[in-house]
Amino acid sequence: MIIAIDGPAAAGKGTLARRVAEALGYAYLDTGSLYRATAKKVLDQQIDPDDEQGCTVVALNLTPTDLKVAGLRSEEVGQAASKVSAIPGVRSALLRFQRDFAANPPDGKTGAVLDGRDIGTVVCPDADIKFFVTASTEVRAERRFKELREAGEDVIYARVLEEMRERDERDTNRAVAPLKPAEDATVIDTSGLDADQVFEQAREIVAAKQA
Ligand code: CDP
Numbered sequence: 001m002i003i004a005i006d007g008p009a010a011a012g013k014g015t016l017a018r019r020v021a022e023a024l025g026y027a028y029l030d031t032g033s034l035y036r037a038t039a040k041k042v043l044d045q046q047i048d049p050d051d052e053q054g055c056t057v058v059a060l061n062l063t064p065t066d067l068k069v070a071g072l073r074s075e076e077v078g079q080a081a082s083k084v085s086a087i088p089g090v091r092s093a094l095l096r097f098q099r100d101f102a103a104n105p106p107d108g109k110t111g112a113v114l115d116g117r118d119i120g121t122v123v124c125p126d127a128d129i130k131f132f133v134t135a136s137t138e139v140r141a142e143r144r145f146k147e148l149r150e151a152g153e154d155v156i157y158a159r160v161l162e163e164m165r166e167r168d169e170r171d172t173n174r175a176v177a178p179l180k181p182a183e184d185a186t187v188i189d190t191s192g193l194d195a196d197q198v199f200e201q202a203r204e205i206v207a208a209k210q211a
Contacts, residue, residue, distance in 0.1 A: 001026065001111035002102050002126075003206070004119035007133035008168050008179060009078065010140040010147070012190045012198055016133055017115040019199045020206065024113075027105035031116035031123070032081065034059075034094045036073070037066040039080035049083040056089030075148060075155065075163060082167045085117075086174040098123045117171055120182030129209050131202060132181035135191040137164055 003020060007013045014030055021028035038059045039049070047054040071077060084090050098114065102124050105112040114123065120130035135143075141161035148155045171179040181187055186205055190198050 001128050002124050003111065003113045004124050004127035004130045004182070004185075005113065005115040005133060006117055006119050006121070006131070006179070006181065006185070007115075008117075008140065008171065009164060010144040011133045011135045012143075012195065013115040013133045015195050016131070016188075016198050016202055017113045019195070020202055021113040023199075023203065024111060024206070025109065026111035026113050027101070027107065027109040029098065029101045029112065029114045031094075031098055031114055031119065033067050033072060034062065034097065035081040035085040035090075036077050037062055037069070038090060038094070039084050040069060040072055040077050041066060042084055043077065043080055049080050052087045052089055055084045055087050056093055059084075059090040059093035062094070073147075073151065074153065075144075075160070079163060079167065082170050086170065086176065088176045091176055095123065102127075117179040118177035120185050121180065122177045125182070129206060130182050130185035131205075132185040132187045133198070134187065134189055137161065137168065139191045140164055 003026070005013050005017045017028055038055065041058045042049055042055050045058070047058065049055065102112045102114055116123070120127055138161065141157065141164045144164060145155060145157045145160045148160065188198060188201055
């Protein structure tokens with residue numbers, strides 16, 4: 001069983017994906033962490049995020065340890081991730097790992113939940129269940145603002161909102177694997193919902209599918 005959860009930044013994909021995976025005993029992959037880890041190495045090695053060749057080499061050589069380094073969730077890394085993820089070589093370097101995870105979930109699990117931007121459209125177009133989780137830009141910026149503040153980053157709301165718009169624009173308009181709902185995805189707008197309510201909606205859809 002493969003469950004694909006896509007959507008824009010801070011829409012609540014990660015929270016939902018983690019809870020669904022836990023409830024069903026499935027493996028969970030945050031595919032954004034692969035792009036964030038690539039971006040962090042690109043920044044640390046002072047490679048230009050526009051250097052397609054250089055970024056692709058970094059993505060090809062990514063190791064599991066790179067996914068665990070501190071600082072992956074910062075806004076700076078998020079912006080750089082959105083730039084390097086538009087490079088076709090970077091995307092294809094990370095594709096095999098994602099498909100392999102979905103087809104052979106680790107630890108003998110019988111299913112996988114993947115969240116990202118292109119899981120239902122490109123990585124796992126045959127996923128059994130697809131969700132597209134979204135929310136208004138303002139609500140998402142507010143959530144990201146709180147998350148960054150709680151992590152100790154000195155951010156201002158207006159700037160977070162502006163960066164959110166920039167990132168949405170880049171993720172939606174890139175030529176390869178742009179952010180968009182798969183035709184067969186169930187859209188959940190989380191603007192007025194808390195995490196429990198979102199989980200409840202998803203749970204009903206999963207239960208109906210399993211029945
Ligand atoms: O947590 P947040 O939603 O802010 O972002 P993320 O899921 O960690 O992803 C960071 C960036 O990686 C996104 O802005 C996308 O540009 C890119 N990404 C992607 O292109 N494809 C994916 N499957 C996941 C992330």
